[in-house]
Amino acid sequence: xxIPDFVAQLRRSVxxxxxxxxxxxxxxxxxxxxxxxxxxxxxxxxxAISGILEPGEQPAAGIVREVFEETGVRVVPEYVSSxxxxxxxxxxNRDRSQYLNVTFRCRPVGGEAKVNDDESTDVAWFSPxxxxxxxxxxxxxxxxxxxxxxxxxxxxPGGE
Numbered sequence: 001x002x003i004p005d006f007v008a009q010l011r012r013s014v015x016x017x018x019x020x021x022x023x024x025x026x027x028x029x030x031x032x033x034x035x036x037x038x039x040x041x042x043x044x045x046x047x048a049i050s051g052i053l054e055p056g057e058q059p060a061a062g063i064v065r066e067v068f069e070e071t072g073v074r075v076v077p078e079y080v081s082s083x084x085x086x087x088x089x090x091x092x093n094r095d096r097s098q099y100l101n102v103t104f105r106c107r108p109v110g111g112e113a114k115v116n117d118d119e120s121t122d123v124a125w126f127s128p129x130x131x132x133x134x135x136x137x138x139x140x141x142x143x144x145x146x147x148x149x150x151x152x153x154x155x156x157p158g159g160e
Contacts (some may be wrong), residue, residue, distance in 0.1 A: 002118070006055055018095045023086075023099040024063040025050040027145035028075055028106045034127055035142060036113060037134075038070055038120035042092075044056040046132040048141055050101070051119075059102045067106065071123045072116040075106035082153040086137075105145040 001158070010019060026049045028036035037046045051066035053059060062078045067075045081103050088098040113123050126132065128146060131139075144153045 004052055004054070006050065011095060016096055018088060018096040018098060021097055021099050021153075022059070023050060023101045024059050024066060025101055025103040026063045026067050026075060026106045026142060027081065027094050027103065027142050028067060028073065028108055029146070030108050030125060034125040035131070036067075036071060036108070036123070036125055037132070038115075039122040041119050041121055046134055048103075052099075055088040060104065063104050063106065065100075068111065069117050070120050072111045072114045073108050074110040076109050077104040077106050079105055079150045080152045081105045081147075081150075082141060084154065099101060100102070103141050103145065157159060 007019070007021070007107050026036075029048065030036070036049065038049055039046050049063075049067045051062070051070070057065075059080075063077055066074055067073055083100075083102050086099045086101055088096060090096050093106040113125060115121065115123050121149075128142070131142070
């Protein structure tokens with residue numbers, strides 16, 4: 001996946017040292033209850049739509065941008081379903097990152113689900129009872145967003 005220009009610029013200063021970055025995730029649910037997922041180019045896994053915020057970008061605006069860029073679907077964020085710090089990770093190029101993630105439940109308002117950039121190899125709608133293989137964190141983000149409560153969760157999926 002391409003590295004955003006502002007992150008590349010930071011990396012020139014900090015090298016592979018840990019960067020703390022704001023990120024957003026969308027659990028997009030259509031009128032029939034299906035969930036929009038993409039198969040990520042970097043991992044090959046199905047996932048909820050996510051991305052890094054641009055400097056100064058509001059989280060809700062960022063998730064609208066990310067969903068459209070990656071899937072061609074236009075969304076309206078309905079509410080924040082979780083906020084959490086992901087564990088630090090090491091990317092394949094040895095860059096270390098840690099993400100503060102804000103997850104939104106969103107509803108689609110237009111567009112057509114398709115691969116819309118180079119960050120996805122596939123995009124599709126899935127029934128909640130027929131989801132493809134997902135990592136534990138993604139399952140929990142979806143569970144939070146689909147719960148009857150609009151209360152935000154303030155813990156990392158699968159952690160404290």
